[in-house]
Amino acid sequence: xxxxxxxxxxxxxxxxxxxxxxxxxxxxxxxxxxxxxxxxxxxxxxxxxxxxxxxxxxxxxxxxxxxxxxxxxxxxxxxxxxxxxxxxxxxxxxxxxxxxxxxxxxxxxxxxxxxxxxxxxxxxxxxxxx
Amino acid sequence: xxxxxxxxxxxxxxxxxxxxxxxxxxxxxxxxxxxxxxxxxxxxxxxxxxxxxxxxxxxxxxxxxxxxxxxxxxxxxxxxxxxxxxxxxxxxxxxxxxx
Numbered sequence: 001x002x003x004x005x006x007x008x009x010x011x012x013x014x015x016x017x018x019x020x021x022x023x024x025x026x027x028x029x030x031x032x033x034x035x036x037x038x039x040x041x042x043x044x045x046x047x048x049x050x051x052x053x054x055x056x057x058x059x060x061x062x063x064x065x066x067x068x069x070x071x072x073x074x075x076x077x078x079x080x081x082x083x084x085x086x087x088x089x090x091x092x093x094x095x096x097x098x099x100x101x102x103x104x105x106x107x108x109x110x111x112x113x114x115x116x117x118x119x120x121x122x123x124x125x126x127x128x129x130x
Numbered sequence: 131x132x133x134x135x136x137x138x139x140x141x142x143x144x145x146x147x148x149x150x151x152x153x154x155x156x157x158x159x160x161x162x163x164x165x166x167x168x169x170x171x172x173x174x175x176x177x178x179x180x181x182x183x184x185x186x187x188x189x190x191x192x193x194x195x196x197x198x199x200x201x202x203x204x205x206x207x208x209x210x211x212x213x214x215x216x217x218x219x220x221x222x223x224x225x226x227x228x229x
Contacts (some may be wrong), residue, residue, distance in 0.1 A: 007132070010131070010133060010136070011132065013132060013133060013136040013177060014139070016136070016173070017135070017136040017139035018139065020139070020140060020143040020170055020173070021142060021143045021146075022137055023143070024143040024170075027146070027162070028149060029148065033158050033159060033162070034163055036159060037148075040162055040165070040166040041166075041211065042171045048173055051136065051173045051176070051177065054136075055177065055180055059180065059185060061218060064185045067185075067192065068188060071172065071188060071191050071192050072193060074192060075195055078199035079165075079169060082165055082177065082199055085202075085205065086158060086162055087204050089158065089169070089209070089210060090158040091153055092157075092210075093158075095156065108223065111167055127222075129147035
Protein backbone atom coordinates (compact mmCIF):
# COMPACT_ATOMS: atom_id res chain seq x y z
CA UNK A 1 0.00 0.00 0.00
CA UNK A 2 2.75 2.42 0.97
CA UNK A 3 4.74 1.43 -2.10
CA UNK A 4 1.79 2.25 -4.34
CA UNK A 5 1.36 5.62 -2.61
CA UNK A 6 5.05 6.42 -3.18
CA UNK A 7 4.71 5.68 -6.89
CA UNK A 8 1.49 7.69 -7.23
CA UNK A 9 3.07 10.59 -5.34
CA UNK A 10 6.14 10.48 -7.56
CA UNK A 11 3.90 10.55 -10.61
CA UNK A 12 2.12 13.62 -9.26
CA UNK A 13 5.48 15.33 -8.63
CA UNK A 14 6.50 14.57 -12.22
CA UNK A 15 3.18 15.94 -13.49
CA UNK A 16 3.62 19.16 -11.53
CA UNK A 17 7.17 19.49 -12.84
CA UNK A 18 5.95 19.07 -16.40
CA UNK A 19 3.31 21.76 -15.77
CA UNK A 20 6.01 24.10 -14.45
CA UNK A 21 8.14 23.39 -17.52
CA UNK A 22 5.14 24.15 -19.73
CA UNK A 23 4.62 27.44 -17.92
CA UNK A 24 8.30 28.33 -18.28
CA UNK A 25 8.08 27.66 -22.01
CA UNK A 26 4.99 29.85 -22.20
CA UNK A 27 6.75 32.67 -20.34
CA UNK A 28 9.62 32.41 -22.81
CA UNK A 29 7.50 32.31 -25.95
CA UNK A 30 4.46 34.51 -25.33
CA UNK A 31 4.64 38.00 -26.84
CA UNK A 32 3.19 40.15 -24.08
CA UNK A 33 3.38 40.95 -20.37
CA UNK A 34 -0.22 39.91 -19.80
CA UNK A 35 -0.01 36.61 -21.68
CA UNK A 36 3.25 35.78 -19.90
CA UNK A 37 1.57 36.57 -16.60
CA UNK A 38 -1.30 34.27 -17.54
CA UNK A 39 1.06 31.39 -18.30
CA UNK A 40 3.20 31.92 -15.21
CA UNK A 41 0.49 32.34 -12.59
CA UNK A 42 -1.75 29.51 -13.78
CA UNK A 43 1.04 26.97 -14.06
CA UNK A 44 2.57 28.10 -10.77
CA UNK A 45 -0.58 27.43 -8.78
CA UNK A 46 -1.36 24.20 -10.62
CA UNK A 47 2.22 22.91 -10.49
CA UNK A 48 2.56 23.76 -6.80
CA UNK A 49 -0.68 21.91 -6.06
CA UNK A 50 0.45 18.81 -7.95
CA UNK A 51 3.98 18.76 -6.50
CA UNK A 52 2.94 19.34 -2.90
CA UNK A 53 0.09 16.81 -3.15
CA UNK A 54 2.57 14.28 -4.53
CA UNK A 55 4.99 14.98 -1.69
CA UNK A 56 2.16 14.52 0.78
CA UNK A 57 1.38 11.12 -0.71
CA UNK A 58 5.06 10.16 -0.56
CA UNK A 59 5.49 11.19 3.07
CA UNK A 60 2.28 9.71 4.42
CA UNK A 61 0.19 11.18 7.20
CA UNK A 62 2.40 12.87 9.78
CA UNK A 63 3.46 16.35 10.90
CA UNK A 64 4.96 17.12 7.49
CA UNK A 65 1.49 16.92 5.98
CA UNK A 66 0.52 20.02 7.96
CA UNK A 67 3.64 21.83 6.77
CA UNK A 68 2.89 20.85 3.19
CA UNK A 69 -0.66 22.12 3.60
CA UNK A 70 0.56 25.45 4.95
CA UNK A 71 3.10 25.78 2.13
CA UNK A 72 0.34 25.04 -0.42
CA UNK A 73 -2.04 27.49 1.26
CA UNK A 74 0.55 30.29 1.21
CA UNK A 75 1.34 29.68 -2.44
CA UNK A 76 -2.33 29.57 -3.39
CA UNK A 77 -2.94 32.83 -1.51
CA UNK A 78 0.09 34.80 -2.64
CA UNK A 79 0.59 33.81 -6.29
CA UNK A 80 -2.79 35.12 -7.59
CA UNK A 81 -2.42 38.23 -5.43
CA UNK A 82 1.02 38.96 -6.85
CA UNK A 83 -0.21 38.29 -10.40
CA UNK A 84 -3.13 40.65 -9.89
CA UNK A 85 -0.89 43.39 -8.50
CA UNK A 86 1.61 42.92 -11.33
CA UNK A 87 -1.07 43.12 -14.01
CA UNK A 88 -2.50 46.21 -12.31
CA UNK A 89 0.93 47.85 -12.22
CA UNK A 90 1.61 47.02 -15.87
CA UNK A 91 -1.84 48.35 -16.84
CA UNK A 92 -1.30 51.51 -14.85
CA UNK A 93 2.06 52.16 -16.45
CA UNK A 94 0.52 52.04 -19.93
CA UNK A 95 1.56 48.66 -21.27
CA UNK A 96 -0.57 47.74 -24.26
CA UNK A 97 -1.62 44.16 -24.92
CA UNK A 98 -0.34 42.93 -28.27
CA UNK A 99 -2.99 40.24 -28.63
CA UNK A 100 -6.69 41.00 -28.99
CA UNK A 101 -8.76 43.72 -30.59
CA UNK A 102 -9.89 45.72 -27.58
CA UNK A 103 -8.38 49.12 -26.87
CA UNK A 104 -6.74 49.96 -23.60
CA UNK A 105 -7.74 53.19 -21.87
CA UNK A 106 -4.98 55.33 -20.35
CA UNK A 107 -4.89 55.18 -16.58
CA UNK A 108 -5.40 58.95 -16.11
CA UNK A 109 -8.59 59.17 -18.17
CA UNK A 110 -10.20 56.08 -16.72
CA UNK A 111 -11.88 57.73 -13.74
CA UNK A 112 -14.70 55.22 -12.96
CA UNK A 113 -12.42 52.23 -12.82
CA UNK A 114 -15.24 49.77 -12.23
CA UNK A 115 -17.56 50.97 -14.98
CA UNK A 116 -15.07 51.21 -17.84
CA UNK A 117 -14.31 47.58 -18.69
CA UNK A 118 -17.80 46.42 -17.69
CA UNK A 119 -19.43 48.83 -20.12
CA UNK A 120 -16.93 48.31 -22.88
CA UNK A 121 -17.39 44.56 -22.96
CA UNK A 122 -21.12 44.25 -23.75
CA UNK A 123 -21.16 47.15 -26.23
CA UNK A 124 -18.15 45.73 -28.05
CA UNK A 125 -19.81 42.34 -28.25
CA UNK A 126 -23.10 43.83 -29.40
CA UNK A 127 -21.55 45.92 -32.17
CA UNK A 128 -19.50 43.00 -33.42
CA UNK A 129 -22.60 40.79 -33.30
CA UNK A 130 -24.66 43.22 -35.37
CA UNK B 131 14.10 8.25 -8.67
CA UNK B 132 10.88 10.06 -9.55
CA UNK B 133 11.69 12.79 -7.06
CA UNK B 134 15.15 13.24 -8.62
CA UNK B 135 13.55 13.60 -12.06
CA UNK B 136 11.12 16.15 -10.62
CA UNK B 137 13.95 18.17 -9.08
CA UNK B 138 15.85 18.12 -12.40
CA UNK B 139 12.77 19.31 -14.29
CA UNK B 140 12.26 22.12 -11.79
CA UNK B 141 15.87 23.22 -12.25
CA UNK B 142 15.33 23.33 -16.03
CA UNK B 143 12.16 25.40 -15.58
CA UNK B 144 14.05 27.78 -13.27
CA UNK B 145 16.76 28.16 -15.91
CA UNK B 146 14.14 29.16 -18.49
CA UNK B 147 12.75 31.69 -16.02
CA UNK B 148 16.23 33.16 -15.51
CA UNK B 149 16.54 33.55 -19.28
CA UNK B 150 13.27 35.50 -19.36
CA UNK B 151 14.42 37.59 -16.39
CA UNK B 152 17.60 38.51 -18.26
CA UNK B 153 16.15 39.23 -21.71
CA UNK B 154 12.81 40.60 -20.52
CA UNK B 155 11.96 43.73 -22.49
CA UNK B 156 10.20 45.58 -19.65
CA UNK B 157 10.71 45.66 -15.92
CA UNK B 158 7.38 43.88 -15.36
CA UNK B 159 8.62 40.89 -17.35
CA UNK B 160 11.61 40.69 -15.04
CA UNK B 161 9.50 40.94 -11.89
CA UNK B 162 7.15 38.26 -13.25
CA UNK B 163 10.06 35.96 -14.05
CA UNK B 164 11.64 36.44 -10.62
CA UNK B 165 8.31 35.78 -8.90
CA UNK B 166 7.74 32.58 -10.82
CA UNK B 167 11.37 31.60 -10.17
CA UNK B 168 10.74 32.01 -6.45
CA UNK B 169 7.66 29.79 -6.55
CA UNK B 170 9.64 27.10 -8.36
CA UNK B 171 12.38 27.50 -5.75
CA UNK B 172 9.86 26.71 -3.01
CA UNK B 173 8.86 23.54 -4.84
CA UNK B 174 12.51 22.61 -5.44
CA UNK B 175 13.37 23.02 -1.75
CA UNK B 176 10.44 20.79 -0.76
CA UNK B 177 11.32 18.10 -3.32
CA UNK B 178 15.02 18.13 -2.36
CA UNK B 179 14.08 17.80 1.30
CA UNK B 180 12.23 14.57 0.58
CA UNK B 181 14.88 13.42 -1.87
CA UNK B 182 17.67 13.65 0.69
CA UNK B 183 15.51 12.33 3.54
CA UNK B 184 15.34 15.61 5.44
CA UNK B 185 11.72 16.79 5.36
CA UNK B 186 12.57 19.62 7.77
CA UNK B 187 13.39 21.64 4.66
CA UNK B 188 9.66 22.32 4.45
CA UNK B 189 10.06 25.06 7.07
CA UNK B 190 12.55 26.80 4.81
CA UNK B 191 10.13 26.36 1.90
CA UNK B 192 7.31 28.06 3.84
CA UNK B 193 9.55 30.98 4.81
CA UNK B 194 10.73 31.31 1.21
CA UNK B 195 7.14 31.41 -0.03
CA UNK B 196 6.37 34.32 2.29
CA UNK B 197 9.59 36.20 1.43
CA UNK B 198 8.89 35.71 -2.27
CA UNK B 199 5.50 37.42 -2.09
CA UNK B 200 6.76 40.32 0.02
CA UNK B 201 9.75 40.81 -2.28
CA UNK B 202 7.50 40.96 -5.35
CA UNK B 203 5.23 43.58 -3.81
CA UNK B 204 8.23 45.58 -2.56
CA UNK B 205 9.85 45.49 -6.02
CA UNK B 206 6.69 46.80 -7.64
CA UNK B 207 6.34 49.54 -5.04
CA UNK B 208 9.96 50.59 -5.49
CA UNK B 209 9.46 50.60 -9.25
CA UNK B 210 6.32 52.73 -9.06
CA UNK B 211 7.33 55.27 -6.41
CA UNK B 212 11.15 55.15 -6.77
CA UNK B 213 11.36 54.62 -3.03
CA UNK B 214 10.37 52.13 -0.37
CA UNK B 215 9.90 54.76 2.31
CA UNK B 216 6.88 56.66 1.06
CA UNK B 217 3.56 55.48 2.44
CA UNK B 218 1.54 53.94 -0.36
CA UNK B 219 -1.91 55.36 0.45
CA UNK B 220 -0.72 58.94 1.01
CA UNK B 221 1.27 59.03 -2.24
CA UNK B 222 -1.68 57.57 -4.15
CA UNK B 223 -3.91 60.33 -2.80
CA UNK B 224 -1.28 62.91 -3.75
CA UNK B 225 -1.11 61.55 -7.31
CA UNK B 226 -4.89 61.61 -7.58
CA UNK B 227 -5.07 65.21 -6.39
CA UNK B 228 -2.28 66.19 -8.83
CA UNK B 229 -4.08 64.64 -11.76
